[in-house]
Amino acid sequence: MSRLETTFTHDAGIDVPLICGAMYPCSNPELVAAASKAGGMGIVQPISMIFVHKHDLREGIQLIRKLTDKPIGFNAIVEKSSKIYEERMRKWIDIALEEGVRFFITALGNPKWVVDKVHALGGKVYHDVTDRKWAEKAIAGGVDGLICVNSRAGGHAGEKTPEELYDELKDLDVPLICAGGIGSEDDFVRALDLGYAGVQMGTRFIATTECHAHDDYKNAIIKAQEDDIVLTDKISGVPVAVIKTPYIEKTGTKAGWLSRKLLRHPKGKHYMRMFYSLKSIWQLKHASLKGMSYKDFFQAGKSVSGVRAVESAEDVVERYALAAQN
Numbered sequence: 414m415s416r417l418e419t420t421f422t423h424d425a426g427i428d429v430p431l432i433c434g435a436m437y438p439c440s441n442p443e444l445v446a447a448a449s450k451a452g453g454m455g456i457v458q459p460i461s462m463i464f465v466h467k468h469d470l471r472e473g474i475q476l477i478r479k480l481t482d483k484p485i486g487f488n489a490i491v492e493k494s495s496k497i498y499e500e501r502m503r504k505w506i507d508i509a510l511e512e513g514v515r516f517f518i519t520a521l522g523n524p525k526w527v528v529d530k531v532h533a534l535g536g537k538v539y540h541d542v543t544d545r546k547w548a549e550k551a552i553a554g555g556v557d558g559l560i561c562v563n564s565r566a567g568g569h570a571g572e573k574t575p576e577e578l579y580d581e582l583k584d585l586d587v588p589l590i591c592a593g594g595i596g597s598e599d600d601f602v603r604a605l606d607l608g609y610a611g612v613q614m615g616t617r618f619i620a621t622t623e624c625h626a627h628d629d630y631k632n633a634i635i636k637a638q639e640d641d642i643v644l645t646d647k648i649s650g651v652p653v654a655v656i657k658t659p660y661i662e663k664t665g666t667k668a669g670w671l672s673r674k675l676l677r678h679p680k681g682k683h684y685m686r687m688f689y690s691l692k693s694i695w696q697l698k699h700a701s702l703k704g705m706s707y708k709d710f711f712q713a714g715k716s717v718s719g720v721r722a723v724e725s726a727e728d729v730v731e732r733y734a735l736a737a738q739n
Contacts, residue, residue: 420588422611425486427483429733431613432456433454435456440455440456440457445457445485448730449483450483456485466625471508471512474512475512484515486517487505487517506530518540518541520540523550523554524556528555538557540556557587559589562593564593565593565716567655567713567716569653570593575609591609597720598733617719618726621726635722635723642655642713643656645710654713656713
């Protein structure tokens, strides 16, 4: 069997086992469509679609469909942070299903209700995990595969290396996707040869022509090396991987003592996470779309070391596919 033919490509109905990961705020419809059109899998991130790129969700999915008829996926964060959010997510998933989406990636919370909806229509659900505990819970909820978020990922990274996470989960008998640290063709091939059924990339796709991120963000990724990626808990209250810029060096990466105290409090942590969530949504949106003048945060993973040019998403997918064939 070719490296490009895996259980994941069979589940998703795609040609290349490569996901353009859902990114707030960088998942604009044109990028999602380009990744899928090239043979990979672009993932719709509904909050980005609606609140950053100003598309009604249904109209945004229909726009993607005008650009490609290839399969696309949908990102569903199923954490029960509020009843309003949960009701909104349920509505969004219904819209995605009505528009023909049949591949879903869930994160946080119990994915079972999503699994039930999607399986009823013949679709597949994969779930984000960082260790075996959450993997077993997700499988108990009926998911079809796992997105294995490792310590090299951007945003909310895991704590284990790609190799450690694979060894920990390989006996679970579901497709495993390597998420984190894939910035070059060699990284892609190594992950597949290790045993992963595919990879998920975010940072590499930010530095593409189809992504609407500001040039400052793309240039920061191109210039950065692996050692320039640091963890800060000032965005969401938990460590987030970002590029070390002069602004990050100036402000530091640790939350203040009061914030840390509240995050440890049984009730206080809920309000602090809500505060951090609202703050980070605003900061990340403005930094990614308006550049360094906003002096905020550029999320990225250690895969930056393999990204040396802005190119089209099609070229990225085709180049990776060619490497896997050799």
